Amino acid sequence: MDSIDAFGVETKVYGGIPLPNRVETDKLLAFMVTRADPSPGVLARASIKKGDLIFKVKDPLAIVGDTPEALRKTCDFCFATVFPIGGEDTWMTTDGKIENKLQPCTGCAVVYYCNENCRASAWEHHHSRECHSFDTLRQMQYIKAHRGDLHMLSSAKFRLLLRYVLLFPKYKIVYEAFDYCLPGQTNLLLDPHFKNGLYLYLARLTKMIIGTQLDEATLQHILATFGYHASPVALPLVKAHSTCVFMEASSTAMVGICVEPFVSYCAHDCNPNSMLIFEGNELRVRATRNISKDEEITLNRAGDRPDHEFRRQFLKNRHLNCRCCLCNSPLPAPTGYLRLQTLKLCALGTMKAANRIEDIERGIQAILTARFGYGSLHMHKLHEILASAYAVRAEYATALKICLKMFYVIEPLILNMHLEPFPIHVRASTLFRVTCLLESDAIKPPPHIPRLPRNIQVLVPKVSMHLRKKLLNLFPLSFGEDAIAVRLERNALERNMDYLMIGRRHQGLLWRYVPLEESVEEKTVFVNSMNELLAWAGIEKLEERHLV
Template sequence: MAPKLERFVSPGKGNGLRATARIKRGELVYSCEPLACCVSNKLSREVCHHCFTRRETLLRCSQCKTARYCNITCQRQAWSGHKRECKCLRSLLPRIPTDSVRLAARLIFAVLSPSQNSSEELYTLEEHESHLSSVSEQKKQGLSQLASMLELYLQQEAPDLVREMTSLPPSCREPLSLIAKVTCNCFTISDGELQEIGVGLYPSLSLLNHDCRPNCVMVFKGTKLQLRAVRDINPEEELTISYIETLSLTEDGQKQLEDQYHFTCRCQRCDSQDKVRHKYTNYYKCCFSLSDPSDWQTLLESCSRLLSTVGCDVPEENLYKLRVTDMALDASVHLGHWEEAVGYGEKTLPVYRQYYPDPHPVHGVQLMRVGKLQHYLVHIEDALETFKQAYQIIKVTHGDDHPMTTDLLMKMEECRTEMDQHSSS
């Protein structure tokens, strides 16, 4: 099958990707496995280090005591990529390097292993930008500390690596440059609920430029990244994704774009949200005072109090109010307060619809979440309608063969069956 994208020079942006033919809404544009990836440290005991599946019980590598796998099959399949890492992990026990250090080391091992190296990439590791010349001195110091940790981590493999790495381009041999490339270009790997489970480098897709209202979205099946169109795209039109979460507060999003990707977004959406932020500065500060609660009960009480007082004067579409409502939803779910959870969840849906005019996986997952709560509380008709709305989004963003799509179809069928049983009784 002919590729649907190609590399080009995007005016004012540098390198980019564009369509080579007309792409329809919902179409799979590109799919690939990472050059290297690793499970996030905070989830290392919950996620298989090979297939990235969540499981309650996992087999632990008997040597490094860190890597975990679904079964012996996953462990064997992972060994070719884990054997060098395993020696490095053992040398630092009980310390475990940061995700970026582990990913940088895995990149080195992958590039040095011809069997893992892809010849089809549109963008080489050497070409990836490090942006070292434009970062602040403070950030450069932080990157230098990570580079030192990388050198320490690789110490056990150093004698062999020094000889092998002479074949690599200079920018990939130098630890500071490599760490900077990783932090600028890696992707967060997420599960079906869009929760972070790991990080990976997908060289060709590092070419994608940012847009606050992109024409493509990315979803994952295990470690495989799928790029799908959420709007019809014409030939030679640039393909874009959002580097930040659409519902992130403008200040947070702008800071992330500047700190991690080294540019400032000046689109209409960012400007309009800035006005909202200045108008509700006090409310904004109240929201962040809740961000680190001592327990879920405290969080729920604080959110409820804030929504019933200050929140009464703030429109529903205010992003800061939405954040508090979402926090109240999370707390209610953790506490098993299902009726409250449904109430908070249903309040968020019109706002999600407003901020996601194009199909987006975050909107679909929120609908699915609320639908499951409605179903649990036997609000069957409401649940079916919510699942239908979720399906219209998920079938575009995830495709027909994704487990999320299959799960939604099953939920809709359950609702219809229960409604039929109720009407015939």
């Protein structure tokens, strides 16, 4: 039976909980209202399996990311995204179908679309109200003289405010919903730097452009609310056609920000039981491990912050008192000067890291000398940067050794120390890098760069397809069986498997795929070959259960 909730929003009673109509779920959920946090949490009233969809939200309040480059490469409606890597002819997408160039709106030339259907849908949903305002802002002489043509409009939070205010009269999420379920921004509003700073400027600019009846204080409050609880718009990347030039890319792409009140009901945990992922412009929250009956649904709001002190300060600034295993029992990590040096190295981008490989290697050795070992988030981050740096220099063999160490040594160590699974999408990213680098001979490296050793080349056909099959088993747990990326990856893998069933020769080596579950002999060959590969990378022999 439908009703009107406390926010003035029409709701439906579904699975024992009154939900806004935009939220869909087939799970039994309930509000948790007894905890100290002033906002209620979301409780699973029945067990939920790892990989299951907990709930989804159609057309949430979401916007493309913070730079002009992000605006040009991401569709304003479906969030399909293009990633040029290594040149104009090398690119990947989040939907596997768009061309490598998107087309701008013919009115404002600020936002871009992947096709005419998305252009028409966006115009009907929101852009008919935004287009004139964007164009007005671009024509303002002050903005053009002092801020650059797209400087202000490339700010995602500012565009999010404009969109919300423009849609305010008819938007399906009323402001009180945000205000009620997103506590904690009060202290920010009392800060004089906030009252007289950028947020005040943005509030006045919004009133000048739109002419809204909302006063400046309310606009500042909305900005604070959005900034306080904005979630990243993360989409799975399609990599079915990928080779080692793509190895530096993660399994997900951060393409924008989103604010959804119902997501904000979910409590924070640095080691959560669920993750937020988008499928097109649909927000989905999916279980990353088995969730027990009466367990609270949790999400990570701290992002990828390997340093314990930085993460705790970030949470403190947002009035989040996390008591998870990572906060109460942090992993062994560098302190003092060693910590500061490690943080500087962890902040290096891929291209800068390629010129500082020796510094990164010395940093890793310093951590080992201080007896912190490999089982730390700092170590994982440094190895990730180091592998990408070697790949940029086309030293694929060294990059492969590092990625093997990440997947078979560092990540299991972190897992065992907390008895919790390492994030599935991170494991998938690491394994993806391994598969790309194993097949790096498909790309001819420069003459002065050695190829994979011949004894390793011989192992590649014996392990590569089985590792890709393992990778495909990780994707649905993160993104869902119906995700575009998962379907395309599966189709590509099945085509390759069918092609290799009868055996093919490439560079003098026989490639043939036989499923491990169908052949004891094939399983033995795979395990022995993997252990030879690990020994080459300096990793101890592993048992079959850790490899298959």
